[in-house]
Amino acid sequence: MKRARFTEEQIIGILRENEAGAKAGELARKHGVSEGTIYAWKAKFGGMSVSDAQRLRALEDENGKLKRLLADAMLDKAALNDLLSKKLVGPAAMRQAVAHVKATFGVSERRACSIIKADRKSVRYRSCRPPDTALRERLRALAVERRRFGYRRLFVLLRREGEPSGKNRIYRLYREEGLTVRKRRCRRRAIGTRAPILVEARPNARWSLDFVHDQFATGRRFRILNVVDDVTRECLAAIPDTSISGRRVARELTALIARRGCPAMIVSDNGTEFTSTAILAWAQDHGVDWHYIAPGKPTQNGFVESFNGRMRDELLNESLFFGLDHARQKVAAWALDYNTRRPHSSIGYLTPEAFAASLTATGRPAAQDESCAVRPVAHPTLRGVTNPRTLVAAG
Numbered sequence: 363m364k365r366a367r368f369t370e371e372q373i374i375g376i377l378r379e380n381e382a383g384a385k386a387g388e389l390a391r392k393h394g395v396s397e398g399t400i401y402a403w404k405a406k407f408g409g410m411s412v413s414d415a416q417r418l419r420a421l422e423d424e425n426g427k428l429k430r431l432l433a434d435a436m437l438d439k440a441a442l443n444d445l446l447s448k449k450l451v452g453p454a455a456m457r458q459a460v461a462h463v464k465a466t467f468g469v470s471e472r473r474a475c476s477i478i479k480a481d482r483k484s485v486r487y488r489s490c491r492p493p494d495t496a497l498r499e500r501l502r503a504l505a506v507e508r509r510r511f512g513y514r515r516l517f518v519l520l521r522r523e524g525e526p527s528g529k530n531r532i533y534r535l536y537r538e539e540g541l542t543v544r545k546r547r548c549r550r551r552a553i554g555t556r557a558p559i560l561v562e563a564r565p566n567a568r569w570s571l572d573f574v575h576d577q578f579a580t581g582r583r584f585r586i587l588n589v590v591d592d593v594t595r596e597c598l599a600a601i602p603d604t605s606i607s608g609r610r611v612a613r614e615l616t617a618l619i620a621r622r623g624c625p626a627m628i629v630s631d632n633g634t635e636f637t638s639t640a641i642l643a644w645a646q647d648h649g650v651d652w653h654y655i656a657p658g659k660p661t662q663n664g665f666v667e668s669f670n671g672r673m674r675d676e677l678l679n680e681s682l683f684f685g686l687d688h689a690r691q692k693v694a695a696w697a698l699d700y701n702t703r704r705p706h707s708s709i710g711y712l713t714p715e716a717f718a719a720s721l722t723a724t725g726r727p728a729a730q731d732e733s734c735a736v737r738p739v740a741h742p743t744l745r746g747v748t749n750p751r752t753l754v755a756a757g
Contacts, residue, residue, distance in 0.1 A: 459474075505536075566622065570629045570666035594717055
């Protein structure tokens with residue numbers, strides 16, 4: 363702002379000379395101003411004393427300060443309104459918000475930090491972490507190979523390869539690389555308390571059977587018979603075909619028993635293949651206790667239902683089948699990988715094959731490390747529940 367040549371006191375003194383009888387032209391020549399300036403001074407300061415001029419200047423200064431404060435408050439409010447949609451949690455979000463305010467409203471870093479209540483030290487901080495290029499590349503490669511695996515299973519696979527990093531570090535890199543698996547929506551399931559069937563912690567204590575359906579690239583449908591050991595979580599059989607009858611199920615179970623041994627119990631739903639005369643005669647001939655779940659209660663057959671979900675998520679939804687032979691190859695390869703390489707969360711992130719070997723060798727479950735505790739195969743019955751019909755109906 364240009365500095366004025368005359369103060370209010372000097373201007374009032376010049377006007378006093380004019381009031382005393384001096385002409386405006388003479389005063390203009392004397393003080394080096396134009397006559398128009400003299401008349402403008404008269405309009406503004408005419409009849410005022412020095413104290414009045416000082417008071418006017420003080421009011422103008424105060425008015426200017428109030429205007430600046432109001433402008434600053436409006437600028438702060440506009441910046442905060444612009445940040446309402448942003449979640450300012452953590453130093454990284456604070457840095458982004460400060461940069462946004464500086465670029466949008468043209469304010470300094472100090473002003474931007476004061477607006478969003480951020481510490482300037484944290485805003486100016488630059489990370490000294492190593493880039494972890496090799497680990498990031500390996501993590502991305504595993505995520506591409508196992509597209510439906512989360513960070514926990516990827517951490518187990520990296521630990522098997524000798525990676526010493528902890529789970530939190532792997533999770534941070536997993537998030538930074540944008541590898542989060544998109545969850546598919548599923549139907550709502552009823553939640554309630556029930557008393558599961560008690561099962562001895564040994565292989566072949568109980569098997570579960572169920573079908574899962576899919577279709578070829580040509581549109582023709584086929585089904586897969588899945589047989590799961592509820593204790594070891596092993597996939598004992600995954601048999602795809604266009605049609606599987608009760609007699610075919612009996613033949614496959616006979617071949618499976620010849621290879622693995624006879625189970626103490628088999629659990630299935632009430633499908634026509636499992637309630638056929640061939641299955642009833644087969645169960646009686648082999649002395650197997652066949653247990654049917656309650657109609658409309660798939661949670662009572664939860665082990666094979668969970669296995670079906672993993673198969674659909676990791677194999678069926680990710681593959682295109684061009685024929686029955688192609689489907690058999692893909693399903694067999696996935697089942698082998700499921701038993702021998704894929705870490706299972708409910709058995710301490712061991713593979714089902716390793717968990718079964720530990721049960722056979724020691725007679726009790728073994729965990730991979732202290733952070734991966736093995737959950738029991740079945741929970742104890744509810745207190746006060748002694749009625750056998752209640753236990754059977756609960757599944």
